[in-house]
Amino acid sequence: MGRTTLQQIALSLNLSVTTVSKALRSYPDVSEKTIQKVKEAAKLLNYKPNTFAVNLRTQESKTIGLVIPEIVHQFFSSVIKGVIEEAEKNGYVVIVLQTSQDFETEKKRIEFLIDKQVDGILIAIADQTVDCFHLYEVQSMDLPVVMFDKISKSVSCSKVIIDDIKAGYEATKHLIDCGCKNIAHFRGPLTSQNSIDRYLGYKKALEESGLKFDESNVYHCIKMNFEEGQEQAQKLLQNNRSVDGIFINTDMVAVGAMTEFKAQGIKIPEEISIVGFGNWFLSSVITPSLTTIDQPSYTMGKIAFNTLLSELTKRKKNEHVEHETVILPTEIIERESTLARKKFNISL
Amino acid sequence: MGRTTLQQIALSLNLSVTTVSKALRSYPDVSEKTIQKVKEAAKLLNYKPNTFAVNLRTQESKTIGLVIPEIVHQFFSSVIKGVIEEAEKNGYVVIVLQTSQDFETEKKRIEFLIDKQVDGILIAIADQTVDCFHLYEVQSMDLPVVMFDKISKSVSCSKVIIDDIKAGYEATKHLIDCGCKNIAHFRGPLTSQNSIDRYLGYKKALEESGLKFDESNVYHCIKMNFEEGQEQAQKLLQNNRSVDGIFINTDMVAVGAMTEFKAQGIKIPEEISIVGFGNWFLSSVITPSLTTIDQPSYTMGKIAFNTLLSELTKRKKNEHVEHETVILPTEIIERESTLARKKFNISL
DNA sequence: TTTTCCTACGAAAACGTTTTCGACAAAGCT
């Protein structure tokens, strides 16, 4: 009973385990005739190699770890999908783990993956992550690491990202083109490279257009959720009623802000234009629909896996691996939260 | 170099591998003194058991498979989160796989998991799944299966579900209480037990309230996405303009339908009241907000894992395992898509 | 004929654990 083993095939054919093993992998030092015989017998007996034994012998698990801040999240769940699909195609298994944006749990998750002996790690680091010693440790164990989306410049590894500065610049530029004169920004955590770059893009667009940049127009979000969008919107209304446009770090916060503005009777886009980030599905169905920056998530997952895979295969062949940084394109999606004002300008 | 092994600890302490192994697991036949010595040395040398060897020896992987129709999906991603969290607490690893609601890929995924030698499988079957031989096969290999949410009555295993009949009944009852007289239903695939039960609940509510049940008021959705919601809404408008309430199988379809109704200038809830299903986040932020049925997803994932875990531990102890069916509570969330009409009735 | 060279196969080690079974001493009991 149980799984058929090489042993059993060997016995049934009067061959040795060695020959059977080699035959199944089409070694050149076994005759074509026996290769056929063995493969037939294997199919007949429904032979499946014992993963545990193979792993132990080859010292690799065909398993990679995927570490992300949140699972229930449109962007990251799309990444998961991309990674898993690509992994499955190549016979790899993915262990998905979540950090809840917390540094300590991130360290624990990495430790867990090392314990489980994955072949490599794909990670989008937590916003709270400040140092990356836990990743250096991974690398010191000779495991390849590929970072995507939420990266740290301090780690020397392959990366798959978007150009957040450019995206932030274009989002802000769009608001300027719509005629906004006093543009605020809801930014993310200070430690997040995404937030930093989008903020820099925002600043650059303002300065290039001759609009004054005012630090008091920048609002900080930490948790980046719906409620924080509402809170910051309230704060903005208390501070400065002359703001006529906002570039918001992420769609979820933008939707929170829009909900608050609507509740206070402020008209979007007539009084305030809003640009979000991420092109979440919900941004297309809320009223008014939200202008936003589309960023690839599914393909980012696919590409991230494939760069990791290529590092893995190169290592196996003892080839030199060159770290590469892939930058994926973003695109602005114009919708109602800015459209009206643009029309208004054109008619002038 | 590389990982420290039992061998190395044994050597450094002048003990045998056997004793070291036993000491680390605190066997009773090794003295307290050496246990301490060994554990110290293990910590000092940063010993981590080699998973591959342990797996091979114990013939278990501490890994389970999680098979779901879609990853990028509010409900299922929450389930994933629940499962993974609970698994991590218990030292288990989760392999997440997606079927895209397709029967053939479901079979392939199951095969993949068998190949990878998981200890058990958690599954929400695809809508297109008609027979469950692939699951019988899993069970015949002595692997426990637990189904959740999307189940098949033909499989004898533990299940974690909601009472879809009751939920469908209450959704429809709510529409009736709001004064709707001609209530339509957007149902899901014929092969999905969820859809069947919600449909039955809808029918039951109508009949109990003395409203006529009309099969032509039932619209079939297959893919259950936004676009289908729009299409069915269009179809409904062409067929029958006297419908004043709809119970829609899932929020995403409901949002599609609402978008179409709004585009056609039909007022919600004044002309048509709508109840969705699932309490997706977006249903709370669209205009008007959507009345819906809240169903537990995160806890469903947690409970599903734990019932699987208990089956696994019982099997290891050679205890008899009793299949159980856990039914989790649902709750109706009343929002604007039905609220107004209710108020109107009260004022009469 | 002898030597060399392939071809096709197998023995055995290794991967690192866990567990069974014994061994041996010391201690406890008639």
Place this chain on the structure above:
DNA sequence: AGCTTTGTCGAAAACGTTTTCGTAGGAAAA
């Protein structure tokens, strides 16, 4: 003293592969 019990430890087998190294025998070359 003889016997059993108890407390510690280790040898060895086993899990199922993969790979290194041999070897037997026949064919080709000398």
